[in-house]
Amino acid sequence: MDYAIQQMVNALSFGAEYALLALGLAIVFSVMGLVNFAHGDVIAVGGYTMVAFAAIVTANPWIVILGAIVAAALTSVLLERVAFRPVRYADPTTGLLTAFGVSIVLQNLFLLFVSPRPIAVTSLYFMDVPIEMFGVQVSSLQLLESVTTVLVIVGLTLFLNRSVWGLAMRAASLDFEMVRLMGIRANRVFALAFLISGLLAGLACIFIMARRGSVDPHLGFNPVLKAFVACVVGGFGSLPGAVLGGFLLGAVEVGMLVLLPQEYGGMKDAFVFGIIALILVWRPNGILSPAVEKGDKL
Amino acid sequence: MTLARHQKRGLIGAALLSLILIAIGVLAAWFGSRYQLRLVYGAYVNLLVVLGLQVFMGNARVTNLSHSAFMGIGAYAAAICVTPAATKAISLPDAPWGLAAFTLDPLTSAIIAIVITAAIAALVGLFIVRMTAIGATIASLAVLVIIHSIFLFRTDIFKGNQAFFGIPQVFSLTSIVVLSVVVVLIARGFRESHWGIQLRASADDETGAAAMGVNVVRLRLVAWVLSGIILALAGIAYAYYLGTISARPFYFNHVFLTLAMLILGGMRTVTGAVLGTFLISFGLEVVRWLETGPVVAGVDLPEALGLSGVVLGLVIVLTMTLRPQGVMGDREIEDIILRR
Numbered sequence: 001m002d003y004a005i006q007q008m009v010n011a012l013s014f015g016a017e018y019a020l021l022a023l024g025l026a027i028v029f030s031v032m033g034l035v036n037f038a039h040g041d042v043i044a045v046g047g048y049t050m051v052a053f054a055a056i057v058t059a060n061p062w063i064v065i066l067g068a069i070v071a072a073a074l075t076s077v078l079l080e081r082v083a084f085r086p087v088r089y090a091d092p093t094t095g096l097l098t099a100f101g102v103s104i105v106l107q108n109l110f111l112l113f114v115s116p117r118p119i120a121v122t123s124l125y126f127m128d129v130p131i132e133m134f135g136v137q138v139s140s141l142q143l144l145e146s147v148t149t150v151l152v153i154v155g156l157t158l159f160l161n162r163s164v165w166g167l168a169m170r171a172a173s174l175d176f177e178m179v180r181l182m183g184i185r186a187n188r189v190f191a192l193a194f195l196i197s198g199l200l201a202g203l204a205c206i207f208i209m210a211r212r213g214s215v216d217p218h219l220g221f222n223p224v225l226k227a228f229v230a231c232v233v234g235g236f237g238s239l240p241g242a243v244l245g246g247f248l249l250g251a252v253e254v255g256m257l258v259l260l261p262q263e264y265g266g267m268k269d270a271f272v273f274g275i276i277a278l279i280l281v282w283r284p285n286g287i288l289s290p291a292v293e294k295g296d297k298l
Numbered sequence: 299m300t301l302a303r304h305q306k307r308g309l310i311g312a313a314l315l316s317l318i319l320i321a322i323g324v325l326a327a328w329f330g331s332r333y334q335l336r337l338v339y340g341a342y343v344n345l346l347v348v349l350g351l352q353v354f355m356g357n358a359r360v361t362n363l364s365h366s367a368f369m370g371i372g373a374y375a376a377a378i379c380v381t382p383a384a385t386k387a388i389s390l391p392d393a394p395w396g397l398a399a400f401t402l403d404p405l406t407s408a409i410i411a412i413v414i415t416a417a418i419a420a421l422v423g424l425f426i427v428r429m430t431a432i433g434a435t436i437a438s439l440a441v442l443v444i445i446h447s448i449f450l451f452r453t454d455i456f457k458g459n460q461a462f463f464g465i466p467q468v469f470s471l472t473s474i475v476v477l478s479v480v481v482v483l484i485a486r487g488f489r490e491s492h493w494g495i496q497l498r499a500s501a502d503d504e505t506g507a508a509a510m511g512v513n514v515v516r517l518r519l520v521a522w523v524l525s526g527i528i529l530a531l532a533g534i535a536y537a538y539y540l541g542t543i544s545a546r547p548f549y550f551n552h553v554f555l556t557l558a559m560l561i562l563g564g565m566r567t568v569t570g571a572v573l574g575t576f577l578i579s580f581g582l583e584v585v586r587w588l589e590t591g592p593v594v595a596g597v598d599l600p601e602a603l604g605l606s607g608v609v610l611g612l613v614i615v616l617t618m619t620l621r622p623q624g625v626m627g628d629r630e631i632e633d634i635i636l637r638r
Binding site: 035083086087090092093094096097098100101102103104105106107108109110111112116225228229231232236264267269270273274276277280281284285286 | 610
């Protein structure tokens with residue numbers, strides 16, 4: 001019984017991380033229709049900022065964390081300004097390939113100017129201590145991660161439903177022209193979407209770094225691949241879908257770890273993606289995909 | 299069989315492209331050193347990959363990121379069949395299902411590799427073609443990761459990141475030039491066939507095309523499998539020349555290299571695929587030389603690992619920003635030379 005609860009806690013914390021990442025992708029996609037391949041590299045920017053802060057400024061973990069979040073948010077907004085503004089109204093494929101290119105450029109810039117090898121970051125080790133709750137061993141990191149994700153979901157829901165800009169962003173995902181006619185500035189809506197996405201990337205960066213303890217140029221690839229899959233399963237562009245997809249993916253992944261024999265450990269991802277593919281056969285557009293009238297898109 | 303006007307023009311275009319391909323091959327064979335010949339051969343292999351990619355991406359306009367994995371399947375399948383049993387007894391001592399116990403001739407091996415790749419492509423395609431554009435792209439990314447992890451995991455069959463050696467070298471520059479001419483004809487033929495036209499129409503307006511009776515899902519599947527077959531050919535050509543393969547070249551770096559080629563040239567046309575391949579293949583050699591930190595005009599440049607990646611990424615971003623249809627746009631080579 002304890003073992004089952006333990007694994008359920010694991011599934012929830014994995015799911016929380018994927019949901020956090022998937023939300024960062026979904027918020028940009030819902031407003032702009034852009035599949036942001038560079039999201040993982042924004043996370044890597046956060047990681048490298050941690051290295052720089054810890055080496056140059058201070059080892060105080062809170063300042064390092066704050067620095068990483070701010071750097072990720074700024075990078076995200078900067079990318080919107082520099083790379084994604086020209087393709088703002090282009091079709092999704094153009095946006096997707098642009099983001100793909102941006103991601104390659106960023107990864108190789110890390111390679112070129114920092115190092116191809118992993119760099120250790122030790123200032124976040126304090127976050128990962130085992131604690132016992134109701135007779136179950138959990139890591140404080142898992143707990144922090146789940147709580148953060150819940151707070152983010154609550155915060156985003158309040159923001160999107162209760163504030164003018166939140167309303168504008170939800171409206172923008174339905175009919176952008178109409179939002180502009182209501183006197184909302186397009187640039188600000190996009191910048192805001194990328195700012196939120198960057199903040200989420202910064203938060204995710206902290207947990208990823210606390211778990212891995214090092215940063216390398218390809219840090220963001222695996223997490224973001226999972227986040228993509230979560231978004232596709234949940235329905236691309238749907239925020240509840242992103243959360244659902246994230247938790248579903250976490251559950252499937254832990255289920256695979258439990259069920260697969262040890263020697264098949266290397267095949268975990270293959271099995272996980274295989275199961276996801278079966279879900280997509282059932283709902284090719286994802287579980288909670290927003291209804292699209294194909295005839296209207298002209 | 300009578301050909302429509304655009305099909306005759308397509309034939310002229312394919313002939314022109316073939317002449318260019320043969321000319322490049324002949325020039326390389328005359329003037330190239332051994333090392334340069336290898337580079338040119340590599341460019342032709344990438345050309346086959348890009349053409350395979352164009353058949354699906356250019357006509358259905360759904361971005362595919364799994365193509366290098368299918369090239370890998372073709373390469374490994376052919377390699378396992380054609381490598382002499384004596385070599386396999388050393389290199390694959392634990393191979394299951396008696397894979398190490400037989401040897402086939404190169405042609406049979408190639409046919410088996412194509413059939414296997416086509417079958418796997420058809421199976422994967424059943425999932426991919428039903429999804430919407432973005433979903434299909436992400437799913438193809440997942441396919442790439444799955445196939446790569448299988449290559450890495452089953453070291454008893456594929457040897458993972460270690461070299462799979464002992465493949466007889468049956469291909470030369472001549473054979474790949476001939477092969478690329480054939481594939482250009484196939485790709486151009488598909489584009490101008492009624493399937494190709496219907497598929498391109500469905501990419502412009504899916505609902506409209508479906509209303510006119512186009513079976514979009516089935517046509518996408520046809521293009522996907524044809525693309526898989528061409529990718530298998532590329533893999534076979536790769537294995538038959540190098541004699542040694544490993545899982546690493548069939549992963550991410552190769553995916554974005556070939557994608558950049560297709561995007562730069564223009565994914566909508568076969569001419570664009572050819573142009574982009576050669577522009578980037580030869581342009582990248584210059585960048586690679588800069589990467590090693592040479593001395594240019596008396597200035598000792600620093601070593602710059604990663605420069606070629608930055609350049610490739612910038613090529614993709616700038617093409618998408620300035621000219622999303624690529625250099626060629628909707629024009630094939632004969633549209634530039636002949637009157638409309």
